[in-house]
Amino acid sequence: MADAYRTLGVRQDGGVLHLTLNRPEVRNAMSLAMVDELLTALNSAETDGVTRVIVLRGAGGHFCAGADLKDMAAARAKASDDSDPVAHTNTRFGWLCAEFARTPLAVVAVVEGTVMGGGFGLACAADVTLAHASASFRLPETSLGLVPAQIAPYLVERLGFAEAKRLAVTGGKLDARTALTLRLVHAVADDEAALSGALANVLNDILACAPGAVAATKRLIAKARLAAPESLIDEAAAAFSLAAQGSEGIEGTTAFLQKRKPSWAP
Numbered sequence: 073m074a075d076a077y078r079t080l081g082v083r084q085d086g087g088v089l090h091l092t093l094n095r096p097e098v099r100n101a102m103s104l105a106m107v108d109e110l111l112t113a114l115n116s117a118e119t120d121g122v123t124r125v126i127v128l129r130g131a132g133g134h135f136c137a138g139a140d141l142k143d144m145a146a147a148r149a150k151a152s153d154d155s156d157p158v159a160h161t162n163t164r165f166g167w168l169c170a171e172f173a174r175t176p177l178a179v180v181a182v183v184e185g186t187v188m189g190g191g192f193g194l195a196c197a198a199d200v201t202l203a204h205a206s207a208s209f210r211l212p213e214t215s216l217g218l219v220p221a222q223i224a225p226y227l228v229e230r231l232g233f234a235e236a237k238r239l240a241v242t243g244g245k246l247d248a249r250t251a252l253t254l255r256l257v258h259a260v261a262d263d264e265a266a267l268s269g270a271l272a273n274v275l276n277d278i279l280a281c282a283p284g285a286v287a288a289t290k291r292l293i294a295k296a297r298l299a300a301p302e303s304l305i306d307e308a309a310a311a312f313s314l315a316a317q318g319s320e321g322i323e324g325t326t327a328f329l330q331k332r333k334p335s336w337a338p
Contacts, residue, residue: 079106081131082113086338087124088275089117096132099186101140104161107168114171124283125178125275128198130185135207138189139165165190166222173197173226174294176287178278182271183207183257193223196230196256199290200278202270203257207248215243229297230256280337282320 081092091113093100100106117123130136143161150157172179172194181195184204192209195201211227213220220227220240227236231254238244248260261267278286288311296304315321320336327334 077109077113079103080109080113087122087279088127089123089125090127090129093130093136096134098140099134099137100130101137102165102190103140104143104164107164110168111171114175117177118175123177125180125278127271128179128181128194134185135183135187136191136194137186138191162221169193169197169222169226176290178286180271180274182267188212189220190223193226196223196226200274201257202267202274203248203251203260204267205248205260205262207251209246209251209256211239211244214241276338282324282334282336284318284320285315288315
C-alpha cells in the first residue's frame with residue numbers, strides 16, 4: 073500500500089496507521105496531491121477492519137507549512153468567468169479537515185517545527201495533539217492578504233471564539249509552551265524520546281478503549297458542541313443502550329468484573 077503514495081510515508085503497526093507528510097524540501101507544504109492521498113489513506117483505513125488510530129506527523133523536522141502556494145498560483149492562472157479553480161482547491165482542503173475531524177477512528181497529531189496555516193488547522197482537527205518543544209505555530213493568512221477559510225471552524229472549536237479571533241487578526245504566532253497553556257496541544261515534550269513516550273502512552277490509552285464505543289462517543293460529542301443538552305437526551309440514551317447491550321459493552325463490563333483486560337485491549 074505504501075508504494076501507492078508519492079507525498080506520504082505510510083506505515084501500519086497493528087491497529088495504528090502512521091501517516092507522515094513527506095515533502096520535507098518545502099516543510100511538508102500541502103499540495104493537492106497530498107490532500108488527495110491523505111483522503112485516500114483515511115478512506116482505506118476506515119474500511120480495512122484493522123486500523124483504530126491514525127497518527128499524523130511530518131518528515132524532516134516540520135509538521136506542515138500550510139497550503140502549497142505554487143498550487144494556488146497555478147489555480148489562479150486558470151481562473152475564468154465560468155470557473156473558479158482557487159475555490160475548488162480550497163474546498164478540497166476543507167473536505168480534508170472535515171473528514172479527519174469526523175472520522176470514527178481516533179486521530180493523533182504529533183507536531184514539531186513549522187505548524188502553519190492548514191497544518192495548524194489539521195492539528196486542531198485531531199482528537200489529540202502532541203508537540204515537540206520545537207513546534208512553532210502560526211496563522212499567516214491575514215498577513216498574506218488571505219483568509220484562514222477552511223480551518224476557521226477548527227480554530228474556534230479548539231481555542232474558543234475570542235482566542236481564535238485574536239490569533240487570526242494578528243497573524244498569530246505561538247511557541248509550543250504557549251500552545252499548551254491555550255490547550256491547542258495536549259502535551260509538550262522536550263526531546264524525541266519524550267515525544268515517543270508520550271505518543272506510546274496515548275496510543276495505549278486509546279487502544280484500551282473499545283473501537284465501536286470510541287466511534288459512537290465521537291459522534292455524540294460532535295453533536296453536543298452545537299446542541300442544547302436536553303435535545304440529546306433521547307439520542308444519548310439510545311446510544312448508551314445500544315452500547316450496553318452490544319458485544320463491546322458485554323465484553324467490557326464482564327472483563328471489569330472478572331478483573332481482566334477486555335478482548336480489544338493490547
